[in-house]
Amino acid sequence: MPTKTRILNSLCAALGLVASAGFQARAAEPYYELPADYAACSDDSYQRAVEHGVKLGVAPAMPWTGVDPTSGKAIGIDVELNAEVLKRMGITKLTYEAGAFNSLIPSLLSKRIDMVVTDVHVTPDRAKTIAFSGPVWWYGPALVVQQGNPKGVKTFEDLSKVRVGVLLGTGPDEYLKKVGVSATRFQNYAEEFAAIQQDKVDAVVEYDLLAADFKKANPDAKVESIASFKMPEDLLKNGYGYARFGLRKDDCSFRTAYNQALAEVRASGAMSDLLKANGLSDRNLFVFPLELK
Structure with missing residues (x-):
């Protein structure tokens, strides 16, 4: 496995992004992102993966996934979490192919890669073409404001009163469209964060990581x-469900084995250990905060 990425250790205090703080995410009724899958598998995709290994698609999207410029090895939280699951499955030969995020699903469908490891969220369009792993982990939203929060932004409802920025085509973008909040849309993260520093927007809706x-x-x-x-x-x-990995619908036996191994890794505590090694916490295991009584 690649060296552990360290992304939030000194940062959480400065940003106030402590994983357990503030997010009240459990819905009044249980929300299921995907229907139950009870396919009877007759393919040999799992056996082939054990014998020949798998090629994994990653995008340059740290802290999720990336490629170390010195070693050339894939790095990132998703890389580490996925490697732990594959090890549980007895799959030890792993190769990686890097590409733009929007190229990963086409590469999966053309069998250039065997999995999308830069995590993906369930959307209706994606569900038409690919299968998803079970829930891997979760990260939430962030409301980024100018230092001192001069506009007094405290809730999502406040966004309708201020100038908002968002990255085009992301989950936050789709959500703002749905709720009717006017926003300036940016092509990349550099433009987005530059805009708030230059007082072109008052708030940016982003992922906390x-x-x-x-x-x-x-x-x-x-x-x-x-x-x-x-x-x-x-x-x-609308873009803030569980982080999952992308799989081919035809690879039934591989998908079934993967999801079983994923459940075991989460239950064993190994997933918790990997999250904590990256500056996160058990809050990131579930969409809703656990209540221990």
Whole structure:
């Protein structure tokens, strides 16, 4: 396995992105992202993977996945979590192919790669073409504001009163469209975070991990994240569900074995250990916060 990525250790305090803080994400009724899958498998995709190994698709999207420029090895949280599951399956020969995120699903369908390891979220369009692993882990939303929060943004409802920025085509973008919040849309993260520092927008809606990674790389940037807010229940259905990996629908036996191994890795505590090694916590195992009584 690649060296553990360390992404949030010194950062959480500065940003207020402690994984357990603020997110009240459990819906009033259970929400299932995918229907139950009870396929009877007759293919040999799992056996082939054990014998010949698998090629895994990753995008340059740290802290999720990337390629170490010195060693050339794949790195990132998703790389580590996936490798642990494959080890449980008895699959030890792993190769990686890097490409733009929007190229990974086409590569999967053309059998250029065997899995999409840069995590993907369930969307209706994706569900038409690929299969998904079971829930791997979860990361939530961040409301990034100018230092000192001069506009007093405290909730998602406040976004309708301020100038909002978002990355085009992302889950946050889809959510803002759904709820009718006007936003300036950016082509890349650099433009997005530059805009809030240049007072072109008052708030940016992002993933907490990405906001944290930006602040880590730019400690003097005059931005901060709202540490505690109530997450709208319908946000789970619009880009903030579980992080999963992408699989081919035809690879029935491989998918079945993978999901069994994934469940065991989560239950064993190994998943928890890997998350904590990356500065996260058990909060990132579930969409909803656990209540221990």
